[in-house]
Amino acid sequence: MDAHSLYLHIPFCQKRCAYCDFNTFAGLENTIPAYVNALCREMRLVAASLPYRLPVHTLFFGGGTPSLLSVEQVATILETAATVFDVSPRAEITLEANPGTVTRETLRGLRRLGVNRLSFGVQSAHPEELAILTRLHDYSDVIRSVQWAREAGFENLNLDLMFGLPGQTLERWQRTLELVLGLRPEHLSLYCLTIEKGTPFFRWSARGLLEIPDDDLAADMYEHAMDRLGEAGFIQYEISNWARPSGEGTWYSCRHNLQYWRGLPYLGMGAGAHGYAGGFRTANVKPVPHYIQRCQLGESQPFPRSPANDEFHPVSVQDEMAEMMMVGLRLTEEGISEEVFQHRFGKNLREVYRNILPALEQQGLIEWAGQNHDHLRLTRRGRLLGNRVFSAFL
Ligand code: SF4
Incomplete structure (x- = not known):
């Protein structure tokens, strides 16, 4: 059986950002303990449908804001995964974190558990842009978080940035890139803002309240990033992703995301998570209470089905x-x-x-x-x- 990847969705945020349409919720932190139990039960039920332990070579805690989990909760999830799946000793284990939600101690704790890659949602180095995005952190939180991550022993850091932001000029984007390059990340993900239906940004934009850069300016920002990151020694290995060399002919590419882009199998666990395995696509129910209830009451089903699935269909x-x-x-x-x-x-x-x-x-x-x-x-x-x-x- 091919090595699979395991995506674990953590749908909790301190506050919803105005541009975000991910399946994530603010104000539900009191359900985190029950959610962690449900996630572990979902892993057990899916794993029990196979007569052997499924090989897993990457795990990805995505969100939402996985850094809202305590170190003990991450430990419980990782221990369950290691019990029910055959997790490679060299597995890439990524956790998405928001600057401002981590401390020196939590980062040390995560590193001790075996988390070996962090992905920080930086988005911008400019206070005005972070304010428009309604992000809760400022750039000093980013600097501190990166420093603490290095002290904790993380050697593989990704920083997420956004361009094409309301009011953003090419010069401001260039400045953000320069500041972020100064932090020496191993990996960068750069996303152009898209206005998603159902978000406050969609409503503000419809009322003409957001001054979004036109396509030409956004393309200039992207082209500048391609040139500048190339000069800085990064390889662009995916439309939105760049990595630094990690050795002779190897790069700090995200192995988990490579699994998606290469069309290889992955299990998606958690509320609203998607999976692709055994020739089937799966999608879980989105609301947290429904997800918890499905996992609590459900039984094991033929692989790769989970009682939390809302959709399940073969791929032609x-x-x-x-x-x-x-x-x-x-x-x-x-x-x-x-x-x-x-x-x-x-x-x-x-x-x-x-x-x-x-x-x-x-x-x-x-x-x-x-x-x-x-x-x-x-x-x-x-x-x-x-x-x-x-x-x-x-
Ligand atoms: S922190 Fe990330 S996942 Fe949460 S609302 Fe903001 S953009 Fe969305």
């Missing part, structure tokens, strides 16, 4: 191929290997997409790379117009 080969194109092309360095495609589907990639690829190539959006020209990937222009490329495979 056609959909799997299209999915592989859309997520695989996000990998800006390695792209999609013709050989891997052939091996997985028994079909030739050029043949399957013969009506799509030539037009995208002519528009300068994709290219064949690698020594044998057998890896399909986005060009630099294609990275800027990724959505146009991905929609061609829908």
Whole structure:
């Protein structure tokens, strides 16, 4: 059985940020102990549906704000995972944290438990931008959190940043990047703000209250990041992700996210979490009380089903191929290997997409790379117009 990845969703935040549409809730912290029990029970029930312990090589605590869990609660979850799954001793274990929700002691405790990668939601170094985003931290919290993480022994830190923010200028974005580079992170994730339906940002924007940079300015910010991070020694290995070298020919790429982009299997545990395993896609119920109740009352079901599933459906080969194109092309360095495609589907990639690829190539959006020209990937222009490329495979 292939090594799987395990995503653990922690849907609690101190406050909802005005732009966020994730499945996360403020003011439910009193349900965290019951939620941790439910998450552990969900792991046990899914694992019990297999006659052997499923190999797991990455774990990712995402949210929400996983750093709202106590060290003891993270320990309980990790111990359960290690009991019911065959967790690799070299597993990458990431925890998302918000600056301002961690202390020197909690970071030390997490590191002792085996958490070996932290991902901090920094977003911006500018107070006005953080205020518009309604974030609770300031940049001094970021500096302190990174310093404490280093003292605790973390050697693999990701910092999340956002561009295309209301009122943001190119100069301000450049300044944020420079400040963040000064913190020497191993990994950077840069996301362009998107206005999601149902958020306060959506309503404010509809009323003309947000001055969003136009597409050209957002593209300039992205291009500046590509150039500047390249100069700083980072490799862009995915549309929104950059990593520093970690040794001879290796990089601090996020192994957990690579599992998604390579179309490999993962289990999604927790309220609203999505999974892809055994040829099925799963999605859990979103409200925290429903999730807890389903896990408390549910029984084990055939793998990879969980009693918390709200959706569960097989993935057709056609959909799997299209999915592989859309997520695989996000990998800006390695792209999609013709050989891997052939091996997985028994079909030739050029043949399957013969009506799509030539037009995208002519528009300068994709290219064949690698020594044998057998890896399909986005060009630099294609990275800027990724959505146009991905929609061609829908
Ligand atoms: S802290 Fe993160 S997950 Fe929570 S509301 Fe803000 S953006 Fe969303």
